[in-house]
Amino acid sequence: xxxxxxxxxxRCDEAWNLRLQNPLLSNLNAGxxxxxxxxxxxxxxxxxxIDVDLFVNSLExxxxxxxxxxxxxxxxxxxxxxxxIRTLPSTPYAALRILLDTRRTKLLLKFLTNPLExxxxxxxxxxxxxxxTYLEDKNYTAAARVASVQMLQEDFGPPxxxxxxxxxCYAYYKSEENLPWEEYSMELPEPExxxxxxxxxxxxxxxxxxxxxxxxxxxxxxxxxxGSPLLxxxxxxxxxxxxxxxxxKWKELSAALTRAIDSDLSLASSVVTSVKDSLASCExxxxxATIMSHIIQIEATNSKVMDMNIESLLQDLVKREAANxxxxxxxxxxxxxxxxxxxxxxxxxxxxxxxxxxxxxxxxEEKKQALKxxxxxxxxFDNKDKLEMLLDRKPKPKEIPRRFxxxxxxxxxxxxxxxxxxxxV
Amino acid sequence: xxxIRIGRTHNHVGMRLWEIIxxxxxxGIGRMVVRSAFERYPEPTYYRxxxxxxxxxxxxxxxxxxxxxxxxxxxRVFRGVNMGVVDLSRTAFKMDYKLVPKHEEYxxxxxxxxxxxxxxxxxxxxxxxxxxxxxxxxxxxxxxKRLKVSVKKTGTYxxxxxxxTPTVELSLGLGTPASLQLYEGVLENK
Numbered sequence: 001x002x003x004x005x006x007x008x009x010x011r012c013d014e015a016w017n018l019r020l021q022n023p024l025l026s027n028l029n030a031g032x033x034x035x036x037x038x039x040x041x042x043x044x045x046x047x048x049x050i051d052v053d054l055f056v057n058s059l060e061x062x063x064x065x066x067x068x069x070x071x072x073x074x075x076x077x078x079x080x081x082x083x084x085i086r087t088l089p090s091t092p093y094a095a096l097r098i099l100l101d102t103r104r105t106k107l108l109l110k111f112l113t114n115p116l117e118x119x120x121x122x123x124x125x126x127x128x129x130x131x132x133t134y135l136e137d138k139n140y141t142a143a144a145r146v147a148s149v150q151m152l153q154e155d156f157g158p159p160x161x162x163x164x165x166x167x168x169c170y171a172y173y174k175s176e177e178n179l180p181w182e183e184y185s186m187e188l189p190e191p192e193x194x195x196x197x198x199x200x201x202x203x204x205x206x207x208x209x210x211x212x213x214x215x216x217x218x219x220x221x222x223x224x225x226x227g228s229p230l231l232x233x234x235x236x237x238x239x240x241x242x243x244x245x246x247x248x249k250w251k252e253l254s255a256a257l258t259r260a261i262d263s264d265l266s267l268a269s270s271v272v273t274s275v276k277d278s279l280a281s282c283e284x285x286x287x288x289a290t291i292m293s294h295i296i297q298i299e300a301t302n303s304k305v306m307d308m309n310i311e312s313l314l315q316d317l318v319k320r321e322a323a324n325x326x327x328x329x330x331x332x333x334x335x336x337x338x339x340x341x342x343x344x345x346x347x348x349x350x351x352x353x354x355x356x357x358x359x360x361x362x363x364x365e366e367k368k369q370a371l372k373x374x375x376x377x378x379x380x381f382d383n384k385d386k387l388e389m390l391l392d393r394k395p396k397p398k399e400i401p402r403r404f405x406x407x408x409x410x411x412x413x414x415x416x417x418x419x420x421x422x423x424x425v
Numbered sequence: 426x427x428x429i430r431i432g433r434t435h436n437h438v439g440m441r442l443w444e445i446i447x448x449x450x451x452x453g454i455g456r457m458v459v460r461s462a463f464e465r466y467p468e469p470t471y472y473r474x475x476x477x478x479x480x481x482x483x484x485x486x487x488x489x490x491x492x493x494x495x496x497x498x499x500x501r502v503f504r505g506v507n508m509g510v511v512d513l514s515r516t517a518f519k520m521d522y523k524l525v526p527k528h529e530e531y532x533x534x535x536x537x538x539x540x541x542x543x544x545x546x547x548x549x550x551x552x553x554x555x556x557x558x559x560x561x562x563x564x565x566x567x568x569x570k571r572l573k574v575s576v577k578k579t580g581t582y583x584x585x586x587x588x589x590t591p592t593v594e595l596s597l598g599l600g601t602p603a604s605l606q607l608y609e610g611v612l613e614n615k
Contacts (some may be wrong), residue, residue, distance in 0.1 A: 080481045085452070116492070121450035153450050154527050188486050199432035201489050203520050206438050208525065211448050367473055 005164070005318045006132045009328055015334045019057055019341060024348060028058045034070045041077065049086040050347040052078045056080050056094040057344070068107055071095060075111065079119040088347065092120040100130055110184040112149050117186045122149065124157040125333045131164040136172060144172035144220055145181060145397040151223040152211060160321040160329070162230045166239055167314040169220045169227075169289050171336070173246065174311060183214045221246025235313050236264045242271050245278040250287040257294035267298060268308035429485050435520075437462060442517035443479050443492035445524050452477040457525040457533065458499070468505035469536040473508065475499055493518035497614060502533075546582045549591040556597075558575050558594030 020026060037051055044206060052074050060069060078084060092111075099108040108130075111120040122130065122277045127146060134143035213219050224243025228236045237260055244253035253275070260267055272295060282288045292400040298304050379389070439462045446453040453474045460605045463470035484490020494514075500573055501511040525533065551571040554562060564572050574595065576582050585591045 080483060082478070082480050084481055085478050097506070115449075116444070116447040119447075155450075190487070194427070195487075196429045196431055197487050199430050200490070201437075201520065202430060202432045202434050203489060204435070204438050206440065206520075208440065208523065210526075211445075360439065 004132055004136050005322050006128060007322075007326060010132075010322075010357070012330055012333050012337070014023065015337050017060075019337065020060060022342065022344070023343060026057045028054060030055065030063070030067055030070075031298060033058070034067065034074075037074065046081055046083060046349060047070060047074065047077045049083050049088055049091070050344070050351050053088040053091045053094075053344060054348070056091050059094070059098045062102070063367070065104075065168060066101075071098075072107060074109075075118050075120065077116060086118065086342065089123075089418055090344065093123060093126050095120055095308070096122055096126045096130065100126075100133060100398060103137075104138065105134075106182075109142060109145050111355055112146065113122055114184055114186060118184070120199040121153065122146070125159045125336075127157070127404065128164055128329075135164075135168060138175075140168070140172040141177050141179075141181065141216075143168035144216070144223075145166055146225075148219045148223050149228055151219070156227050156230055158325060159230075159328075160318070160325040162227055163318045163321050165223060165227050166231060166235075167224045167311075167318055170239060170242075170311060170314055171218070172220055173224075173242070181214070181219075182213065185277055216250070217246050221248070225249070225252065231317070233331075234308075235310065235317065238268050238271045238308070238392060239266050240311055242274055243266065245271075245275045248278065249280060250282050250284060250291060254287060254294060255291050256357045257291060257298065261294060261297055261301075266304050266306045269305050269309055270308070270310065272298065274307055306369075345422070428489075430487075430489065437519055437521035438525045439521045441492055441520055442497065442513065442522045443481075443495055446474065446477045446495075446497070447481070447492060447524055449524075452479070457530045458520075459523050459525050459533070460521045461523060462521050462584075463503070466504050468501050468540040468542075469599060470501075470519075471533045471537070471591060472499040472501055472513065502537050505542065506538075507538045523530045538568060543581060543590075544592075545580075547585045547589060548582055548594060550584055552595040553597055584590045 024045075033055055037055065039048065041047055048179060054075060056071065057069070065283065075091075078087060078091075095111060096108060099105075099111070111118045112122070115121065125152065131143050134140070147165040150156050150161065150165050156165055158340070195266045213222065221243045224239045225247050226243070228243060229238070229241070230237035237256070241253065241256045241260065244250075244256055257275075275291070279288060279291060282291070376383075430594055438537075442458065445458060447609060454476065456474055458472045458474060459469065459592070462471075477495065477497045479492070479495035482492065482494045484493070495517065496514045497512070497517055498510055499513050501508040501513075534588075550573065554570070554572050555558070558572075560569075574584055575582055599608065601609070
């Protein structure tokens, strides 16, 4: 049996597939469409947001596997153009959904972790679906990476998303997946030889401790530390302490431990062990001492440290929140789907109107030019004097390109006569 | 081999504004952003993003010229004073901006509310004449034996009105120089 937290109805498959019945999408052949978009890009140099939206929404099922490269290219092109402000809200959702359904995890994570290149920001519904699916697939790396996006945007969302985020991070921490998270760098490969490049301003080294974080445990720790207080209670406190320990922020860890001592909540023994393990990397001796003293105080207190299965507690919490929130979320998401469809139709109309307007203006210009030429012919004799004035002009001096301006005559080489036989002396 | 980048150095520390906006959903509208150059003032300075339309420009490769252009409107609070809506498009390219996490925004807002503008220093109306001019004025019995103080920009300084005691003393002289040994024999004579 499938061990998902969200029911099958949460996916809103029927409502989502209704988009394909719209004539805009049902008449769209993805292959031809990509070809047309490529041609348009070559002619006009831009992609429009509605074009990309139509393409992304038309992808469905296994059929989409052939178009992953086009998806990548189009999303990148749209994001790196001024058109990006007009991106429809359904575009990132549809892109994430199709990649999730076809399990293109690598491309999905590439989209999520490169906001400057792809601009894919998940809404709560798709974030829940992604974390739920990856937890079920036991792909804890992907689940934790999706959860970290919530932290980077500082928007953990409604309680269901909050709990799924914390569970994904905790599951990653518990799992033995220790590999560094793949960086989908979009930078060009550096040349082999040493190259000196002149730039305007040198960048001073700066680590912003947010978008620049690369170490998985620091990111997971930060997500736990920032997200767990929203859960509250015993689990919240435990996960928060664990988060600060993983993130290596000793001052905040000390403050959290003080709160734990003052409250009557108990800590999990696994959390206390992990705090002690992470203390090994603490360099400031006074904070090290403070934290050790807090831990000793906690361990000395009766029944403060308990054996808690945090993962199962979090899973129960997720199931409870899912039961509470599912009905409302499904209803809200279905309404959102209909809104998106309306916006799609409006934007297509607007684009067609724009094209028609441009076409009309071009036609009017042509007619104006034709009329002007006719007028010149008809009124020639009336305007003859004026036209004669325009004629009297000195001829422009012939432009001699500088390089070949020889002040002296270049020596003319005599052409060699093939039949010439030099005389013998 | 690594690329060696040669260019002008500066004191800015941070990221370009567009690099921050491009990484936030909804183009960072409503988020608070701070410039590290203005941290030298005791009063807080912060920007709140109101609208952002990036051009997502890409410069030449390896030159670190990406994400410099776009149109952005912010609400600017400078040294505790709300300057209203400001167009930051021409300075958004500077690598000086930092994003403020949502739970730390209150610090800047509170500091701005509690900050008071620096005290206006009151200057006296007249001050002592330079030595040569003083001797001349006394010898030739000029009408004015003291110089009148004039202030161009009435902001941090202003001239005392009638009846007010000035808070700043204007005097000719060396005051207390940092390296006294250079003034041996000069200060004693004075």
